[in-house]
Every structure is written in structure tokens, then in C-alpha cells.
Amino acid sequence: LTQLAYADGAGIDMTKTCLQGTRTEILAKFKVWVTNTDSNTPRVLWLSGPAGTGKSAIAHSIARWWMEENKGIGSCFCFNRQATTRYERLFTTIARDLAARIPDLKDSLIKLITSEPALSATADVTQQWRKLLQEPLTNLAGGIPEPVVIVIDALDESGEAVSRRHILSILAKDATKLPSNFRILVTSRPLPDIGKVFNSTSDVRLESMDKLPPSSTKRDIQLYISQRLEGVKGFGDREFTRLARKSDGLFEWARLACEHIEFAKDFLTERQRFEQLTHVEGKELLDNMYTMILRSIMGDHPDNSTINRFCSVLRIVLSTLKPLPIDSLTILHSAASQGHNHGDIATVLGRLGSLLSGISNQSMPVRPLHSTFHEFLTNRDRSGLFFVDVQDVNVDLAHACLQVMQQHLCFNICKLESSYVRNSEIADLAERIKNCIKPYLAYSCQFWVDHIRALGFQAGLAGEIKGILLNEKMLFWLEVLALLKLMNMVPSMLSIVASWLQDGHGDVSAAARDGVKFARMIGGVITESTPHLYVSGLAFLPESSILSRHLKAKFPRIARIVFDGAIGWPPLQLSMRGHTGSVNSVVFSPDGKKIASGSSDKSIYIWDAETGLQVGNPLKGCTDWVTSVAFSPDGKRIASGSVDHTIYIWDAETGEQVGNPLTGHSGVVKSVAFSPDGKRIVSGSTETICIWDAETGKGNLLNGHMGGVMSVAFSPDGKRIASSSSDDTIYIWNTETGKHVGKPLKGHTGSVNSVVFSPDGERIASGSSDKTIYIWNAKTGKQVGKPLKGHTNWVRSIAFSPDGKRIASGSSDETVYIWDA
Template identity: 40%
Template sequence: MAYAGGAGLDTTKTCLEGTRTEILRHIIDWITDSRVGTPRIMWLQGQAGRGKSAIAHTIAAWIKDAGGLGSCFCFARDRLAEHREEKILTTIARDLADRDPAFRRALADVVSKDHSLKTTRDVMQQWQRLILEPLSKVNGQIVGKVVVVIDALDESGPDASRSHILSLLTSWEAAHLATNFRILLTSRLLPDIEEALSSCQHVTVTSLDDVPLESAEHDIHLFVSNELRHHHLGGVIGPKEIDQITQRSNGLFEWARLACEFIKRKRAGVQIGIPLEGHTDWVQSVAFSPDGKRIVSGSHDKTVRVWDAERGVQIGNQLEGHAGIVWSVAFSCDGKRIVSGSEDETIRVWEAERGMQIGCPLQGHTDWVWSVAFSPDGKKIVSGSKDETVRVWHTERGVQIGNPLQGHTDWVQSVAFSPDGKRIASGSLDKTVRVWDAERGVQVGSALQGHTNSVQSIAFSPDGRRIVSGSFDKVVRVWDVERCLQIGRPLHGHADWVQSVAFSPDGKRIVSGSSDRTVRVWDAGRVLQSSNPSQGHIDWVRSVAFSLDCRRTVSGSLDKTVRVWDTERGVQIGSPLQGHTNWVQSVAFSPDGRRIVSGSLDKTVRVWDAERNVQIGHPLHGHDDWVWSVAFSPDGKMIVSGSLDKTVRVWDVEGGVQIGSPFQGHTDWVRSVAFSPDCKRIVSASEDKTVRMWDAGRGIQIGHPLQGHTGWVCSAAFSPDNRKIVSGSKDETVRVWDAERGMQIYNPLLGHSDWVWSVAFSPDGRRIVSGSSDKTVRVWDA
């Protein structure tokens, strides 16, 4: 059965002890009320930021300690594909089976008599057969309270994604669950949820919006005081400032939490994506060996561990020696050594094969070592520290080379050597990037500075001479790559985070999409907004693209519409393209600009007349799950689509029909599809961790799957000469493949510290650009 990973209880998200006591007591009283008429379901609702999730996790932790947690399932808007509706009941059934032997036997009996239950996506069938039927078989055998917590139902996706869950929650069977069963549900007050639950007799409603402001502010004051109590802030944060933060939060815990995070500016650990188990605390840093066969990890448990990347097992014993958290690890280019940097202010070098420390610790930093890296020839190590310095070390002799590289005014979070080893780059919480001469130990040029918050998205211009960046500071900036200078003034206009930026194909314009629900077009030459913001969408803009002549922009949105815009004037051209019944995930212009294709969560592909703003023909039906990616062939005669139904399909643009049978082979959802420039092949990337090539005409797979990634493959693209394929993955790597021989070319491109969502070749094929959840874009020599 399909289960939702990472959707369970997270004890790091619970309420601070001593806060939310009244609401927690209210919920606990409801759980422990043994009267027959007590409602089986409580709906805890309130506006975003009220702290619903923290309360849900606190209750789940409390009832788990009491032995009564049946299951905890938490939806998340950024994990829609993983935490889908059809996975909630299978996950709850599994958790109930893990908790209670009698339920486990009953569930096994039900499934053994009907093996189709292992793969069914029918939520109502899951409810009847995987939950209710086993419960009826063990009626009276389960002792004590059993609580199921469902958090953030409003983040499950569009209305249709939770309609079945709401139906079963309001059903007769839910109302007549055993008296010891309780379901705690949290969400914002959305119309469909309110309509279903507010008048339901067996659902009791509790609103956090009704909590008196004085009570909320009391708890927020305790929270803020606790969060900032142990941080050395140079006397900047005192009782007066804590009072101001509390008052400005206006009763919203999430606002207070984000304010504290901004003030502390402390990076949290990131757990490794593949199931390599052994560490006893957070995994902070991971890296592949140059040959891709091993992985090294550093952890809050103070150890370094080496893993077999293929088999997923630990190699030898853990590397012990550090007396604090291991913040950063890296392999040398020959794979023979490992370097680690730690909270204990030291750097250690290890022999990768035998798992032994080489020499004494490298000492000199006066605070935590955040980041370490080998030079390309392995003879030097660079380190960045909380002490605001960068230091260079001699690998063989274990001594510092020259003086510390000083200039940053805050923690140095990231360091790297240039490919030729002559330069070092460092990134810091002081919001700057600095470049250093590795031989002379001096800074090269001025710091690249301007942003006042995290950079969310950046992209190179087609000629590679400029970079555009979009940030959580709501600003777009353009930079001269050679001179390390900002070009012109910041591009102001967005009223919320800038989520996505891109250059037009001719490099003359920039398009940006934001959480403020607008698309904006900017003059890249004059660094001015070239038109008014393209306003019209009533929900997030999910995808944007230029027409080839750059005169128009198309956008797809969570509001289920596609809209076309005049690039120069920033006005919508015609009416919205309406027809999709769910979020529009992907949009693209045909090469001649006459048509638009869109793919949606309603499982259809639609083709539109870009001039008349009308749909051409009927929707292209065939996929039986969300359409995640669409693209035109370079000649404009075909469309390719990839779906969560694990298939790739090709469509005839003129005839509006599917060409041949679905391309089958992937064993999990297809995330990305693209044609080769010569239109003869298609590449697809999937959550089954493979990249596959297909014969576009015959619909058959070419060669074996391209294997090597250890996590979902999120994006893939051909090079302009058809000879290479680039792929980006959840495993944090970028890989390049020989499209003719079906083999990986050289080692994985390492550097990203989170999922790689998007990859592309430059027009001349000499460079690769990748975008990642680590908030960086990286450029590689192809």
C-alpha cells in the first residue's frame, strides 16, 4: 500500500511548555470525556498563524506518551504530491496496526482476502475496508482512548482533493465510532470545510480566533522570551524589544516564530533524503564521493558516517572524535579523504577507506566551523566559521596557511574553491558573497551585496554576463557577473516573496512571479519595470513562459486559469483561458507563438488558440492522474505530457488525439518531460529515481533507464546538440548523461544541499544551470 512519508508527529513543533494551557486542557477534557454522547470529532479552526499545528503536535505527543495515539497525519502545501488524499487512510490504517495487535490481525485478514486493497486509490473503499471493517472485527478489544490527529486539512490542495475525506468525516459511521475513539482535525476556515463540518452534530468546533488577545499575547511573550533567551544579541534584544515583538504579532504565533528565526539567524539541520539509518540525532550535512559510490554524513550526534550509496548500508564504524555537532563534511576529489567541521571549533581529516583520523585536529577558529571544502587538488582545505572568518589549511601538514581571511561581519555559512583552486568564495549571514585570492589571502573586489533577505530564485541571461535574483525581500536584482556589481537599482513592485524569475530568450526582458499573485515584466537593459504588474490571477502563479518573440507572456495559476499578457504594456490580452477544473501546473507557448498548451491537476492537457484566447478542440484526455509537465516539440506538431499516473503521452497538435499508446516503464510519478531539439526523442524524469529516453515516433523506450540518482528525479533536459541529457534530483545532485550510449558522463555535480528542482543547458550547450530548494542557483561547466 502507498503510505505518506514524513507526515507524522514532529515533537520539535510542539507548544512551549506553559503556553496554550487553556486550549490544551479543553482538548484533553474532550478526549477523556467518557460520556456516550461526546462528539467523536473536534475541528480546531482559525486563521493562518494561530498555532493550530503546534497544538496538534502537542496533543499528539501527549496522547502518544499516554499510549493512545492512533495516528498523526499532517498535510503540507509544499508536499502535496507526497501527502495526497488517497494516502491518508492507508497511513492511518498502518499506524493503527502498529499500535494494536488485534487491529493488525483484523486488517491482515481483510487484505489477504482482497489483494486489490493494496493498490486501490478509492478513498471511500479504503475507509470501509481498511478502517471500519477491521474496527468492527475488534469491537471492544481495543482498550483505552485512541486518538487520530489530522493537521492542516486546508493544505491538502484544492477543494476536490479533500472532498472524500470531508464526506467520510461527516458520515454516519464516523458519528458512531467506538466511544473511546476521537479524531482531532485542524484547518483554516475554508468555505468547503466549514460547509461540511460546521453543522455536523458529531463534530464539535473550537476556534482559535475566539481566544482573547490578552491570553494569546501572554503565551507569545513567553515563547519569544524563551526563543531569544540563550542567544548573544549584544544587548539589542531586551524586555522592551520582546514586548514590541509580542504586540506586533497581533496574536499570531507564526509571525512571532518567524520574527525570532530572523533575529537568531540560525540554520537548522536538514535530514538526509534517503533512508540511511544509524545516526541518533539530526543529520546536518551530506556529500557524495566523487565516484558517486559513497556518501558521507555529519550529524548532531557528533559523529561522521560513511555509507554505501548503492546498498544503503553504513561502511565500517562511525568516525568519532568531535566533541560537538558536525556541521559540514566533504570528500577530497580523489575520494580518499574526508574533512569535517564542527561545533567544537575544530576541523578533522579522515582516511575514507579505513575510517581513521589523520593527524591532529586543525585548530584556530574561535567558534563553530560551519562549512569546509577541499581544493580541487586536495592539497588545501578551506573553512568558514561562526567567528566570521575564512581560513585555509595545508592538508598534509595540518597547519593554517597565512592569516584568517577577514571581512565578513557575521557567520560564514558557506565556502568553496573555484575549479582552478585560485579563488575561494564565501557566503555569510551578513547577506554578502565575497571572493578571495586563495594564494595571497586577500579579498578580490567588493562584496556582492544588496538583498535584505533570503534569495529565492536566480537565473543567468542567455549571454551569461548577467544574473537576475528574486528574494524574500520582495525585490528583483540584476548583477554584472564579471564586475560583481549590481546593475541599476533594485526592481521594486512585488508585495510579497518573489518565487520565480527568468530572462526572455533574447535577454531583453525579465519576468518574475510572486506570492502576491502577480506576474511582472521588466526591461533587462534599462533595469526598469517595462510594464505595470500583470494582475488578474486570484491565487498563486504556478508557471510562466515567454512567447518566442517575447511580445507575450503566458501564466498558469492555482486559480485554475491560463492568462495571456502583453509584455510591453503589462495588460491582459483577452479573457482568461477557462476550462480547467483544478490547478494549472504547467504552461508553454508553441514555437510559432500561435498556440498554448497547459497541463493541470484535473488530469487533462488543453490546447489554446493564443490569438483568439479560445480552447482548440476538446481537452486531451488519457491521463488518470495529475498532469505535472507539458511541452511542445520544436516543430510545434506534437505535445508531450508527463503525469503522476507514471506514463508519458504524446499528442497530435492538429488532430487533438493521442499518438500511439502511453509510454510505460516508469514505476512512479513522472515529474518532467522534454523533446530533443531534433524532435526524434523524448526524455522523462520520474520519482522512480530514473531518467528514460523514448523514441518519439515509435513510442518505445531507447536503451535502459539512466540510473544513478538515489532520490526522485525532478527535472531533465536535452543539450542543444541532442548528445547530452542533464538531470536534477531530490538526492541534491545534478548528473549529465551521454544520450547516445545511455551512460553517465563523469561524476555527479555536487554542491546543492537540498532538492534540485530544475535544470537546463545554456543555448550554446557549454553550461548547465540548476535551481534547488537550498535557495541557490548554480552554474556548471557542461
């Protein structure tokens, strides 16, 4: 189970729970919801409210009540705005937490990951939910007799709306498929995207902090303040009431006020700090509180050097793509400062304990205690003198990451003894990784390209990248990512670098492109047994590659291929095996990250285009050969045509069938295609084509061909369809009227097996069993130029290049030709 990603530091935080005696009404209400045995009780409850109103305290209190006090089964997951990829670990973390308490679930997940190892690396949250939680939990023999409580806190801090889109859909729709005794408590601010999903379903119970009686909130805040300041000399009900009234219902303000009165590192007495707090005016209570606390630390009129030290440190703390502990921040800050001394980071952060977590514990990541502090500091209008400008911070962080990698990467970093042993067989590997790959190095190896990508080209950084990629550090970097199970990121990372580099850095760009091929060739192997990066990977580097020339000399004792070694990179990058019948159709997803394949074994497989690993289970439902597959333009759906006369539509992320099969054809469906807007599907079969509404499944059969329809294609504007047939003709159809436009295009003397529009929609190309390719004017239907001849057997498939200047053709003569269009 340790192969499943786990979000460290995302669990219950006892310091965030409600103080004894506060929020009793809402906590009691939620406890009744948890223990209600009515099968109609909503499994999901959404608690919304403005920042600072105490949502997290309620969430962590419920988690503590159930898991700590009642020893119940559950999981708590707290989002954080800096942990940009934490959403990818939500369901894997919950699965591991539950498996630790449910033995049957643990056994089920171990068997699943053993049989489908790709699951341990996938970032597809829909697949994680279905395979790691929904399916195994609903199939447990005997079920789980007691309630299971899952707390998801601060969902609004999971990143941009697009990053939580699938999570919201799962919670709103798929959570109902869990056993009826499951309860999922979700807290967040009422952001539009979250509210839109949760408010539109009756399967989610809605609760809001705004609906709590103001008198109850004021009472709880006063009780909180009175307990926090109980030991402060001279303070009583009068002071507690004034502070509670001043808080205006914001628990975060009350917390900060108590922290400031008790622990502020200034020369004021507790009474003076109290008077200072109660006399601060303004509508933005938290902003005023932050300003006052920072002035108490740095003075009312701090000098430039003080402000510069503060901003230099906080811009790094706020801008890392994953929170880091103080020692790692110190190393990154030092590297980012490029020799300029802006003071000891621990000294600066040590005074901000009321505003940042992780200050008193060197191993804990440092992050703002509340999201509003981040928002305050990075908004000039709100923070004024204390504004932290993060606009150009990526330059410094990119430089820092590259410097850290240059200084700390080394050969065999975890001291692995043998290439005969798989990583999974090394008992203490997790401990070695923790001790040898420190957070600052892991961060640098994982995120340096993200910081580069946010910048325009910079020659200085290009030189630093050269020092990594044209050096043995390149191998050491791959070694770290293999140990961290992040090799699937490498091709996209290096592709970004190759595109980012400009003319004059051809050798570095070539090394990046070689790195993409090398990672694809060896990534799966070294994730299983990392020493094979050197033992096997280096040996198989093609002699002509720039990596071979720069790296092999650094390792003179590795094995050498002395006969029939590769000169250049092999054209074959990946081989994907799984089908048990001929593969009749393959297609890339629009973003190039996935491949779908349809087979005579009646199934469709989805593959990771970078690693070649299978994504999810095969899509099954067709009762005969799958002849054609197509992705929708947004990549969310797959259409498949089959010998069983049907078209199926599939959810490309969950693998589930969408609606019923589309029926209407009376013969084999040989070709399917989506319209450019994804709203329609066209299919070709025996003597007919059909235009389908992709949402409703309603179809419109078009007749005209006298033979089987071999190929169909939409024009780029979606207004026309071209169809080709074994009757040697091509028809053009109006998609709105369903009538063919003009006369059939005739000229071929054999079955027309493939037809395609040019990218501008002005031309149509067709390939035929008469061994020729024709080009047609799409408006007039007239032939353009002479037939393209050269193939010695049937032309099976054709395609235009994106610029429309070339045509590729594939033939039964076992060749692919490229033609000037």
C-alpha cells in the first residue's frame, strides 16, 4: 500500500479543534447526522462560510470526536493552497487511512495494486475514487457495521477550479454509490464553482456558517477568549466581552487577538495590547489585525532593511509549490538570494508564530495558518508597507532549484546495494529516501521546470540547465525521480524545457529531447529497480545521441554493447500489450496524454501515452469486434463502432458507458467521428451514415451509398461530412439538412477506404484500393491535380499535416508515404 501516494501533514490537527464548550449546537447536529442509520440520510454534508468563521475547527473537531474519542473508522484530509498537487493524493490518502482500519479492504487493495500497478502512479482522481474506494468498499463481504467518517477540510484551497472539478462531481454524484453508513463532511468557502455543483443536487446536505444565530457565535467566541486569556492578570468578563464584540463573528480574529495579547514580542503590556486591539478601526477586521501584528513585530516605521528581509523570506514561503520546513526553506532562500545576505530565515520566521505554522518544529512545513494571511500579503492595496511581491519570484526559485540540484545530486543517493533487487523488495527504502533525499532536493527535482515554464527565456538559466542536462547530474536527477516514483513526469518536463530554450542552445535542447526518449525507454524499468539506470539504461543509449556522447565517458566501467548496438534512437518508443485480438483502431486524446485502442477482443483499452501503462480497466460492453474509436474534442468521451452494428459512448476518465448504445445501423460500423464542437457523432456502416446527437443519442440515417461506408469525417467547421464507400465514391453531406451536397465525387476505380478534410476545409483527400490518393476541391467537388501514385497495394489510411501542406498515406504494401499536398 505504500506505493499509493500519501499526503503527509494533511490529517487531523488537534490545534485546530473547537475549544471545549464552543460550537456545541452545530457539533451535536453533525454528530446526529454521522450516527443516523436511516439509509436515506445524505452521505455528503457541505459546510460553507466566509474565511475566518471557524469551519476548520468544526471539521477537525468532528474528526477528533469520531477517530480519537470513539476510535471509529475514518480519514481526515485538509487542503492547503500551497500544496498544488495535493488534490491528486486525496483519494489515495483516504484509501490508505481506511485500509489501516479495515483488514478486508487492505487485502483487496493489495491484490488490486499487484494486478494493476499503474493505479499506484495515476493522478486520475476519478479512477482513484472508483478503483480504490467505491468498488472495493461496496464489494466487501459483510460490509462495515459502523459508520465511516471522512472529513475533507478547506476544499476551496485545492487550487484552481479546474483542479477540483472531478472531485466535486464525485462528491455530488458518485458518493451515493458508497454504503449507506458512509459520511463525508466537506468544508469550504462558498466559491461559485463549489456552490454550483453542491446546490444543484439533493444528495448533498447543505449547512452554512451564515445561518448560525449571531448570539450563539458571539457567545462561543467570548467563551473561547475567556478560556484563552484566563490567566492574564487584570482581565475579566468586561475585557472578554469587548474583544468578542470586536471580533464581529470571526474566530480567526479572536485567535489572533489572544495570540497577540499573550505572546507578542514587543515592549507593550497585555493591557496596552488589549487597548490597541479594541481601538483599531476599519471594516476589514482581519486585514487590520494583520497590519497591527506586523507593526508590533517590526515597529510602526520599520526601516528598509527590515522590510526587505521580511519580504525576501515571505516571498519564498508563499511561492513554493509545496510547503517546506524551515531548514529546506533556508537552503532554497540562500540559493535564491544568489549570495545576497537578507538575514537568517529562521530569525525572520521565528517572530511570526501567530501567523505561520511550522515555526516551532523544524520538520514541519511552514505555511500561513489561515488563507487570508496569504491573500493579505500578496495584495498591495490591503497590505501596504508589508506587501510581498511574488510576481517575479519564479526567476529566483528556478535558479534556486537548479543550484540545489547541482550541489546535492549524487550517484546512488540512497546507497542501493544491488541491481538484482527490486525497489519494492528493499525493506528500509522508504526510510533511506526520507534520510537521503531531503525535502529541498525532492522539491527542486520535482518543480524546477514549473518555475522555468512560468518565465520567458533567460540565457543565465539556460546555462544552468546545461550544467544539469549535459552532465552526469542528468542521471542523478532521473535517479531521484525514479525513487520518488515520478518518472512519468519526465517526458513532459523535458519537452517543456526543449520548447523553452532558444536558438544558440541547440545542444541543451537536443539533450532535453534525448532525455524525453530516454525516459520513455527506461522509465518503467528504473521505477522497478533504480540501479538499472546505470547498469542497463546507459548501455542502451544510442551512439549518436548527445546524451551518449556526454555521459558514457563518465561511467567507463558500465557494460558496452559491442555488436549490433543502436546508432540512433529506435522509432519504436513504447509497446503496449493487453489486447487478446487484433487492434483495429488507435487514436490519441486531444491533449496527447492518452491513447485509446479498439480490438477484435471486443474491448477498448486506454493507455498513458508517456509510460505505455494501461489506464484503468478495459472498456467492455460491445458484443463483437470493435472496429473504430474516436475521442471527443475535449477528451472526456470516447465513441466506438462495432461489428455488432452499435456505437457506444464511454466516459474517458471513469471508463463507464454513457447512456445506452446507439442503434440504427443494420451492418458493421466501420468508422466513427466527433464533430468539432463534440455535440454530434457521425458513423459509417453498410450503405448508410448516421449523424447522432451525442447527448440524447437520437440519430438521423442518411442513405446514398451503394456499398459499405468505409470512412467518415467532419469538416473543420462542422457544417459538412465527407463519407467514402466501397462503391468507389465520396459523398459530401450537409450536417443540418442531412442531404448530400452536389454530386458524388467519382474517379477512383476501387473501394475508397479513407477520407479526410484539410485543416482549412478547402480540400478533401481520399485513399483507395486502386492504390491512389485523390485530392478534391471541397466546394466544387472537382479533382485537384492528378492522382498521387506510388503505392503498390491498397491505400488504407490518409491524413493531412496540421498546416495542410503534406499528406501521409498508409498502405497494404507495408509503407507510409508523405506527399506534397
